[in-house]
Amino acid sequence: MKDGKLGVALVGLGMYSEGQLVPALQKAAHCYLAGIVSGNPHKLEVWKEKYDLKEDACYSYRNFDQIKDNPEIDIVYVALPNSLHAEAVIAAARAGKHVICEKPMAITVHDCDRMIAACKEAGKMLSIGYRLHFEPHNKEAMRLGQQKVFGAVKMVEAAHSLNEVEGWRLDKALSGGGPLMDVGIYCVQAARYVTGSEPIAVTAQEGIKRDHEKFKTVEEAIEWQMEMGDGSIAHCKSSYSVKENNFRVETESGWFELSPAFPYSGVKGKTSEGEMKFPQVTQQALQMDDFALCIKEGRQTSVSGEEGRQDVKILQAIYKAMETGERVEVNGQ
Numbered sequence: 001m002k003d004g005k006l007g008v009a010l011v012g013l014g015m016y017s018e019g020q021l022v023p024a025l026q027k028a029a030h031c032y033l034a035g036i037v038s039g040n041p042h043k044l045e046v047w048k049e050k051y052d053l054k055e056d057a058c059y060s061y062r063n064f065d066q067i068k069d070n071p072e073i074d075i076v077y078v079a080l081p082n083s084l085h086a087e088a089v090i091a092a093a094r095a096g097k098h099v100i101c102e103k104p105m106a107i108t109v110h111d112c113d114r115m116i117a118a119c120k121e122a123g124k125m126l127s128i129g130y131r132l133h134f135e136p137h138n139k140e141a142m143r144l145g146q147q148k149v150f151g152a153v154k155m156v157e158a159a160h161s162l163n164e165v166e167g168w169r170l171d172k173a174l175s176g177g178g179p180l181m182d183v184g185i186y187c188v189q190a191a192r193y194v195t196g197s198e199p200i201a202v203t204a205q206e207g208i209k210r211d212h213e214k215f216k217t218v219e220e221a222i223e224w225q226m227e228m229g230d231g232s233i234a235h236c237k238s239s240y241s242v243k244e245n246n247f248r249v250e251t252e253s254g255w256f257e258l259s260p261a262f263p264y265s266g267v268k269g270k271t272s273e274g275e276m277k278f279p280q281v282t283q284q285a286l287q288m289d290d291f292a293l294c295i296k297e298g299r300q301t302s303v304s305g306e307e308g309r310q311d312v313k314i315l316q317a318i319y320k321a322m323e324t325g326e327r328v329e330v331n332g333q
């Protein structure tokens with residue numbers, strides 16, 4: 001803590017940390033960049049200079065546990081490839097730090113359980129990097145759907161696809177799967193936060209795989225359907241070969257849609273009554289500030305480890321449905 005702001009140490013200094021989290025920490029009101037953790041000594045040196053960090057605020061994975069002796073670091077933010085989240089979160093909790101972990105929380109429900117247990121045992125809070133819970137258009141979609149402003153939700157159609165993906169995202173051992181794990185998770189989130197209900201069962205179909213070499217261990221594309229607990233249906237798709245970024249909600253007496261729905265900025269929304277008019281925000285700054293205030297005020301985060309675990313459980317059910325061709329009940333997992 002410094003000047004009333006909580007110190008955040010970033011673990012994994014990749015694209016998301018550098019491109020989004022550091023600028024957000026520079027804008028945040030209740031937290032700041034207090035430390036870094038990386039396996040790359042050169043990167044540590046460059047970041048130390050660039051962001052004016054102290055020598056003893058820069059850790060490698062080998063001396064990561066010494067972070068426990070640094071009182072300026074209150075929160076560890078894990079932004080590593082997906083399968084590495086679990087060990088880093090557990091180590092951070094054992095070092096006595098609160099933790100934010102990027103999505104997807106982990107690649108198995110078992111890992112999610114271990115992460116939640118480690119934070120509970122250490123008496124530390126755990127949050128998942130669901131930045132859109134702090135984005136005004138997405139918050140409005142939550143309100144419109146959950147409060148049935150245009151009547152009950154009947155159908156959610158959501159798509160999130162990227163192209164030009166490379167590296168660990170194409171290696172199942174590190175990613176846990178293809179576009180579903182990476183960006184399809186946003187469609188699962190949208191269906192859940194728009195309806196305020198959970199999927200009961202899912203069906204899924206793998207999309208056409210055109211590049212068998214590139215997509216050797218993960219799907220290139222997937223479509224899936226979710227029977228939601230409120231009686232609505234979600235149709236979703238995700239791919240690594242095109243660009244899509246939207247959701248549309250049909251209700252009893254109207255509709256609303258966000259397009260684009262999930263970007264860092266530039267979200268736009270419309271309803272059957274007109275355009276949504278909300279400001280653009282720095283989502284990650286609001287997300288991290290909210291977590292800092294949760295810690296200070298001793299209140300629960302709305303984007304908890306349990307929330308992250310629920311998504312991982314649904315993603316696993318979707319993969320099972322894709323592989324078996326069967327309808328899979330989410331709670332039967």
Ligand code: NAD
Pocket residue numbers: 012013014015016017039079080081082084102103104129130131167168174182
């Ligand atoms: P990235 O590849 O740019 O960065 C990953 C970092 O992890 C790199 O610094 C890399 O050196 C390090 N690393 C450590 N061990 C590694 C290993 N064995 N293999 C590969 N890299 C290793 O990835 P990114 O886009 O920054 O994604 C990191 C995490 O953040 C992922 O979980 C991703 O899903 C999440 N993410 C979230 C959002 C969001 O909007 N919330 C956006 C992008 C990424």
